[in-house]
Amino acid sequence: MRTPFSRLVSKTMVIDQSDIDTDQIIPARFLTTTQREGLGKHCFADWRYQADGSPNPEFVFNHDDAAGAAILVAGANFGCGSSREHAPWALLDAGIRAVLAPSIADIFRNNALKNGLLALPVDESLYQRLLQRRGHAVEIDLQRQGIVLDDGTVALFELEPFLRRCLMEGSDDFDFLLARLPAIANFEGERAWTP
Amino acid sequence: MSTAEPIVSAAPQTLFDKLWALHEVEPEAVDRPALIYIDLHLIHEVTSPQAFAELSRRGLSVRRPDRTYGTIDHSTPTTPVAEDGSRNWVSSDAEHQVATLRSNCKAWGIALEDWDSQRRGIVHVMGPELGLTRPGMTIVCGDSHTSTHGAFGAIAFGIGTTEVGHVLATQCLMQRKPKTMAIEIDGPLAPGVDAKDVVLHVIGQIGVGGGRGHAIEFCGSTVRAMSMEQRMTLCNMSIEAGARCGLVAPDQTTFDYLQGRRYAPSGEAWEQAQRHWRALVSDADAVYDSHVRINARDIAPTLSWGVHPGQVMAVDAHTPASPDADQRRGLRYMGFGAGDAAIGRPVQVVFVGSCTNGRLSDLRQVASLLRGRRVHPSVRMLVVPGSAQVKRDAEAEGLDRIFIEAGAQWREPGCSMCIAMNGDLVAPGELAVSTSNRNFEGRQGPGSRTILASPLTAAACAIAGRITDPRDYLQEAAA
Numbered sequence: 210m211r212t213p214f215s216r217l218v219s220k221t222m223v224i225d226q227s228d229i230d231t232d233q234i235i236p237a238r239f240l241t242t243t244q245r246e247g248l249g250k251h252c253f254a255d256w257r258y259q260a261d262g263s264p265n266p267e268f269v270f271n272h273d274d275a276a277g278a279a280i281l282v283a284g285a286n287f288g289c290g291s292s293r294e295h296a297p298w299a300l301l302d303a304g305i306r307a308v309l310a311p312s313i314a315d316i317f318r319n320n321a322l323k324n325g326l327l328a329l330p331v332d333e334s335l336y337q338r339l340l341q342r343r344g345h346a347v348e349i350d351l352q353r354q355g356i357v358l359d360d361g362t363v364a365l366f367e368l369e370p371f372l373r374r375c376l377m378e379g380s381d382d383f384d385f386l387l388a389r390l391p392a393i394a395n396f397e398g399e400r401a402w403t404p
Numbered sequence: 405m406s407t408a409e410p411i412v413s414a415a416p417q418t419l420f421d422k423l424w425a426l427h428e429v430e431p432e433a434v435d436r437p438a439l440i441y442i443d444l445h446l447i448h449e450v451t452s453p454q455a456f457a458e459l460s461r462r463g464l465s466v467r468r469p470d471r472t473y474g475t476i477d478h479s480t481p482t483t484p485v486a487e488d489g490s491r492n493w494v495s496s497d498a499e500h501q502v503a504t505l506r507s508n509c510k511a512w513g514i515a516l517e518d519w520d521s522q523r524r525g526i527v528h529v530m531g532p533e534l535g536l537t538r539p540g541m542t543i544v545c546g547d548s549h550t551s552t553h554g555a556f557g558a559i560a561f562g563i564g565t566t567e568v569g570h571v572l573a574t575q576c577l578m579q580r581k582p583k584t585m586a587i588e589i590d591g592p593l594a595p596g597v598d599a600k601d602v603v604l605h606v607i608g609q610i611g612v613g614g615g616r617g618h619a620i621e622f623c624g625s626t627v628r629a630m631s632m633e634q635r636m637t638l639c640n641m642s643i644e645a646g647a648r649c650g651l652v653a654p655d656q657t658t659f660d661y662l663q664g665r666r667y668a669p670s671g672e673a674w675e676q677a678q679r680h681w682r683a684l685v686s687d688a689d690a691v692y693d694s695h696v697r698i699n700a701r702d703i704a705p706t707l708s709w710g711v712h713p714g715q716v717m718a719v720d721a722h723t724p725a726s727p728d729a730d731q732r733r734g735l736r737y738m739g740f741g742a743g744d745a746a747i748g749r750p751v752q753v754v755f756v757g758s759c760t761n762g763r764l765s766d767l768r769q770v771a772s773l774l775r776g777r778r779v780h781p782s783v784r785m786l787v788v789p790g791s792a793q794v795k796r797d798a799e800a801e802g803l804d805r806i807f808i809e810a811g812a813q814w815r816e817p818g819c820s821m822c823i824a825m826n827g828d829l830v831a832p833g834e835l836a837v838s839t840s841n842r843n844f845e846g847r848q849g850p851g852s853r854t855i856l857a858s859p860l861t862a863a864a865c866a867i868a869g870r871i872t873d874p875r876d877y878l879q880e881a882a883a
Contacts, residue, residue: 227730228612228712232844237825241479241497243453243504245565255846260832284730286613289646289712290844291823292548293451294564315582315616315648316548320564369580371436381566383462386574389430389439390467393576396429396441402680404426404443404540404558 211325213379216350217306219279222269223343229283230290231317235299237291248295249302270303279306280347282339286310288317288328297321297328307349309356311336322372323381331356335364351377416687418584419653420619423559423684427542429576437578443541445471445571446527447514449505450478450825451546455569456508464573466512471575473536474509474516476502477526479826482788482815485519494827523666525791525817528552528759532636533793535665539654539681544571548643549759549841554651555635556658557684559619561649582648583693585618586686589626591700596875598769599634600761600839600858602626603641604706604716610696612714615647618693621686622652626700632661633765640760641841644713653685705874708843708856709746710734715843719861719873720747737845738853739835746855746871753836754785754866755848756859757815758822761839762790764797766859771803773863773877774810780869785812786828788820812866824848837865 239251256268264271281300287310288296297320300308307327321328327349331339338358339347348357351373356364368376375381417425424440432438445468452474459466466472479498481491493499509516517524523534528549531537539557544550546568553560563577570577587606607614620642627635635652642650652658659678662668669677704718711734717723724731725743735742756762756770770787779785787807789795795817798804804814821828822840824847830836832851839862843854855871864874 226733228714230712230842230844232842232847236846236850237823240450240825241495241501243457243497243501245454255850260851286616286646289612290548290842292546292550292562292564294454294546294566297564312613312616314613314646316562316564316643320566323564323566369437370434371578374435382570382578383573385436386439386570386576386578387464389576390574392439393429393441393574397575402426402540404538404677404680 211379211381214325214327214376215352216348217279217327218346218348219306220277220344220346221280221282221339221342222272222275222278223282223340224269225284225340227284228286228289231288231293231296232290234288234296235293240293240295245298247302248299249304252299252303274344277304279304280349281305281308282336282343283308283310285312287313288321289314292316292320294320294324297324297326301326309336309339322376325376325379327351327376329366329368331364331366335362338362416690418690418692419557419621419651419684419686420559420584421690423540423542424581426540427559432580437580440542440577440579442544442571442575442577443471444473444531444536444543445575446531446543446545446550447472447474447505447568448478448527448545448547449476449501451565452508452568453501453504454565455546455572458569459572466514466572468575469513472514472572473531474505474514475524475527475530476505476518478819478823480818481826482818482820482828484816492827494825498826522792522796525793526759526762526819528636528640529762529790529794532556532632533665533791535662535668538662538668538677539658539684544577549640551642551647551650552636552640552759554639554642554649555632557651557654557681559649559651562643583618585615585620585647586692586695587620587622587698588624588695589622589698589700590624591626593626593700593703596705596860596878597703598858598860599630599637601703601706602700603638604708604713604856605703606698607641607645607713608706608716609698610645612644612712613646615642615645618647620645620647620650621692622650623686627652628655631765632657633763636763637760641713644841654681705858705861707746707861707871708854709738709740711737711843711845713841713843713856717746719871747873749835749871751783751837751865751870752834753830754779754783754862755788755821755836755838755840756862757786757788757790757820758840759790759819760841761859762788762794764794766839767794767798767803768801769859770863771806773860773867773874774812775806777810777867779811779866782869783866785866786815786821787812788815789817791817821848824852830854837862837871
């Protein structure tokens, strides 16, 4: 059981780049772990640290005013590339609870939502507004399905109802799937042809 | 008064629609996704340990070990085993990860192609090779290049570790049905142009996010004329356009490939299977949510110039003259300027291998150019077969001798420098021409720079030590 997600208020941090891939979010050399935990320190490792391991002052994660930001605002097609669930694990472990981007890659989004990381596509005008208000507080309300900026901008969002319920209850697909086992066994027994 | 006749729905269906319907345990509803049955679940060491741990935590069992099949490929060394039996592991973590898969497979009775197996290989090379991958199936794996298996007329897609757990425990996934997209490619391929060039060209056309939310069906005369290995290359990279999956309707080429393979049906079951498989086509008047038409004559040997597989151009073209912000970032990382030619740029590494281009036909292409030639002294070239079977077949044809005599390294099978998590790395600042699938920043090692290309182009670049048009060598051969 995860912590239920109903409402998040946080300042944002912004990476205004399109096509941020999962190899940036968590480089492959950190995937030899057999754990889910502890990946936050490697999140965006190649952008966040310089070759000598010191923090890269240019990267937003290292900015003083980004400390404590739980909402990441990023460009279109966020999370493209591999299916590694280590990407949402790393973001969550680094303190990110929501990603707002004009579009989000399918597998990453699915993985994120199943882990309680609210990955939400936003329309271009809201994205531009978020860029203008970078670092300001944003409220994401899952009950009302609304995003509220501190300048009064309000935008509504769609979310797949099942995933929304899982997020709000802190539950996941597992219990639902296990309850379907009789139907699954029936299906197996009644298939006209098994490829 | 009349009794209403039941309305028979004869709406034409796409292949994807038909396959989806065959696997719906429960259709989707407003408040929940469809319950989709999974015929084949492939697993490897990197994305499965946390899923098995979750099963243990919940006290659950692997429901269908007979529909689950494992291999080790991602973090495995590609250097040969030492005389004392030790292996050149990149870290104890990597070794532990493989040991974890081994013990999980043993505990649950799951087949695993381990070190000593003659059938081990990259998961997406191994599945088709063994006939595990067959038309009409749903196939998943914790790996985005699972789309490869769609080449056989299957719904095949990558999943995360949470869903690996779902499939292990229930053999099902909850999924919303994606939209459909036809990519229709017609006409003959020009000399020197292969499936890799086609798919890079396609991604360049529709964009690196152009397939998002869609299942892509590749069709048209060009696709019909392709071998299974070419179709696998095509479907493999549909994820690089952001698609949920890519697929090709099965035909005689598919059946000929499968016949006699280890897990392919035989005897009466083979005849019966073929009857089912032949029905797996899109209806003539089926409507896709989007339809892209591509003339194969427009496709040249293609390579990437930037930091994602949508930033591509013909080998003899120039980088964007007026780049936007994202293109500028890609150019800067790669060390290109706006409007630059790629041809002539020095190359330090050439990598031939991966689930995209690590099959026998790919190695033959490379050998056709390397035969009697030398890899340029400034180039380090790795040739990594996609599986133990590919390795044996290549050696039986003497391809390994051609590579070694040319100065390339002939390695043990694995993902190697494609994902670069086993210690096979491109050094910071080096430029690699790679037959793999991703040119993301640092993909082949921190600070590495990757140009994606076909096996033929990679071979030409290895010989010249520079980015080279492979057609130069074809003309040379013809002259």
